[in-house]
Amino acid sequence: MKLKDLSVIVASWESRQWDAFIAEYLPAGVLTDAFWSGRPCPCPICGGKDRFTYTRNRKRGDWVCRKCNNGSPSGGDGLELVRRYTNMSYYELKCRLNGAAMPTPLQLPVRPASTRKPLDSAAKLRRIEQQWSAASCLSPGDHAMQYLAARVPGLRAPKPQSLRLAVQEYWHEKKLIGRYPTIVAQFTLPDGRMATVHRTSLDPRRPEKATVIDAEGEILPSKRNDVSALPPAGGAVRLMAPRNGELGIAEGLETAYAAYMQFGVPTWYCLNRVLLSQFVVPDGLGIQTVHIFADFDAVDEKTGKSPGVADALALQKRLRQAGYKVVLHRPKVRGTDFCDEWRTVYQLRQMSNQAVAA
Template structure:
């Protein structure tokens, strides 16, 4: 897309800016508070050249700033210029993310390509965790979770923190985004890794990150691995009455919790779900396994998420635990999808949890 060829009427520029969240009060043509630095009467949107033009006379670092409408959208919303051009060209970021999710079921949790010094990895992860802020009611982390899981009533988890995170691509830092750090612990309590979910800077949504050459990058990544991940999970909630649940992802875990009332942990993906080990000393006797109801893999003739859950259930039962498998009603969905559908059907976001909801698979599977 060549932006020089894009011609918008004054009304179309205003409509486009509003679409990306620029407040209407800043687009009157008069001196107003700056939507970026909030300075009083510093900002004027004048569309002087017909390009959505604006000026802030004392922005951010104390110097004047000016630009066109595209620059205003990028500065205000936090998306990159390439991302904006991709969206305006009609590119489907959702389709790319769905493809990435499908591949994640068939691949183990990402790890480092080179053998890093354990002391360096521990220092990096500990420093990143310590700099991040504990989750709190109303912060971007909790607003993101409540956007994805409407009506979420779970308390702010100690296993999640909110930080400003660098994004590296091809060994170079391409930007910094706010992000959720999820502490992945092994059964003995040692740190395995920190999982990162990058968020938009000004909205409770996953970040849309595009490289300089237009490659759509994953907004969810593991950091460096300190200890092998097999057996671990992100412990989002404390066990209740000897029961715990496990699921493949963060949003899926919270969706399963809202539907069942069971405290649920996040195993990150189906390969780590099948390897989950019940920690000792927590009194856990019952494990609910909330599987993703994936489409059937033509190579194995199995649903990857369901197959992983069945494998885990068989092992846990052999070890003396009660293992109960739950799956969503519709193929191609997970428990985050099911909760959203359930909440919408009740026409309310604050819906009481449904005890042990979801279709239960037969114990012989």
């Protein structure tokens, strides 16, 4: 049987068939309302927060991403999205859409080697694994510990297995901006695989985040993900082991530690609110109760909601449906997170300790 060409198969597709095709190959976690309605959302291929838009602008499952070409903009049709997400070749897709079984490798047509290929999944994995293995474990008084102690007063917590420290070069648009002590965090999927590493660049002299400025004076983010070897939806940075079947979930590193100090619940973090809303409880750790430590963001004028709380509520709903006990915690003051709240609680506790001592 001669296989029909992909272009022939998709030629008759309407926009909703493209939608259905994408829905078949991408996981529900990335196919959010924002995705389908064409609002900025995390990229299924390379992550981020709002770099991806499903535009459908030629009615062929079209999309754009600001970072998908090794940090530069990229886009394509639904075939390209599915192919890049799944790492299938066009040939494999062609077989599938023809309803045919894949031929044995000997029959595969030889693909000409392209001159400049974007990093494939294996290369991305090698890259993040190299960064992780090149970084060293935290030790008392190092840059990472000093930074965390400055952000989360009184911090006492188990030594994190998922954080390391390295001096890393900061590159932006192929230019070296500087070298910084960098917290390297391992972002782990529910099945235990590492999806990416998240990096926080620190000031070399003071216990604070680095101020990173390029030659044109643009301020660059001190916190960034590296390439995503795997789609990050569902994962978290596993800061400490769950205890008594309980686990906390927060957006950021600092809020996770602050929540741990305030509530005593071992807490992981998801890097941002979208990934928090997509968090999946891993099997095999005995987790029954999930505490969600929401950021109480100011109200977004477009939605009329506090984004951090809205995403925390979405997670609460999904986890409850899955049978978990869920406790949603929200800071008392609008516009704050648990890092802010812990500072206040800590000061009050210090004052009352002093009052008792006096």
